Amino acid sequence: MSELTLRNPINLVVLDMAGTTVADGGLVERAFAAAARRMGVEPETMLGHVRATMGESKISVFRHLFGDEEKARQANTAFEEAYGELVGAGHIAPVPGAREAVERMRDEGRTVVLSTGFARPTQDAILDALGWRDLVGLTLCPADAGGRGRPWPDMVLAAFLRTRAVDGMDQVAVVGDTAYDMLSGVRSGARAVAGVLTGAHDRERLERHGATHVIGSVAELPGLLGRLDRAVPPVRI
Structure with missing residues (x-):
């Protein structure tokens, strides 16, 4: 057998909204x-x-x-x-650097999905308020995944099935600000489960519930994914 470094880039990113990409001020x-x-x-x-x-x-x-x-x-x-x-009434705004991070990931060939625990009308109201209707190709709420939201993995798996962007969960990253986001990512089998510190829960709680990485904000996500892409271990063939 020989060793060959096979790079499986993370090409599907499932992003939470409130607290992760959207700052709603409580x-x-x-x-x-x-x-x-x-x-x-x-x-x-x-x-x-x-x-x-x-x-x-x-x-x-x-x-x-x-x-x-x-x-x-x-x-x-x-x-x-x-x-x-x-x-x-205008009480929400993007987390600083969120739109730029999504656009950079898209430019790098990654598929980005926005997910939320809100119902569809509320999710749509947020997207409209931010001018994000065309930012990503797919947005998901619990109803889009059979009615089960986090901490179940259903929305992550729905993103995998509906986008057909990747071949396996080793090419998926789940990103959020809460313990339930982390549990959802872990249960889905996603390769990277990243917590951000711009929302509800702190580093200790995110790590306790399965975060593989914790970053300051979603603005740091493209850099993290780039490092993870370069860190794929050799595979024996």
Whole structure:
């Protein structure tokens, strides 16, 4: 047998939105608080769980909090409406360097997918507010992956199947700011699961939940992927 360095570049990147590519200034908590009030519940009784489960599908969070499907759906609708109103009022912006990072990765031949735990109308409102409708070829929410969001791997796997950009999960990177993003990436089998420090959770929590790398922000991602591409070990053939 001989040794040959076979380079499998990471050519599919699944990026989270709020906290990773989108800076929303704590709008998630504000929208949860508004939803709680509309449901006649004091927000303080919910926010601990909300913070602990940042990145999870929002309807799943409400199912846990209310234990009743109808109430969960009502609360989720109230949350989406409140978040959409805040987005429409101009309370979000790109994480510095996010658009440039996505454009650089695209120029390098990588396929970039934006994913979120929000429902489709809210995701679309964010994309419209940022002028990002044409930034990537595919955006995913839990409904696009059979209804299961993070921490399940379904959205990552949906990106793999729908883009057909790569041959295997060893060519996939998952990037996010929460523990649930990390769990989703790990469970999908992605080669790189990168945490960013611009959102909900700190380095210790990201690493504890499976981050293979932690970077300051998504602006550093193209450089990380370039290093990973060059670090593929020799394969015996």
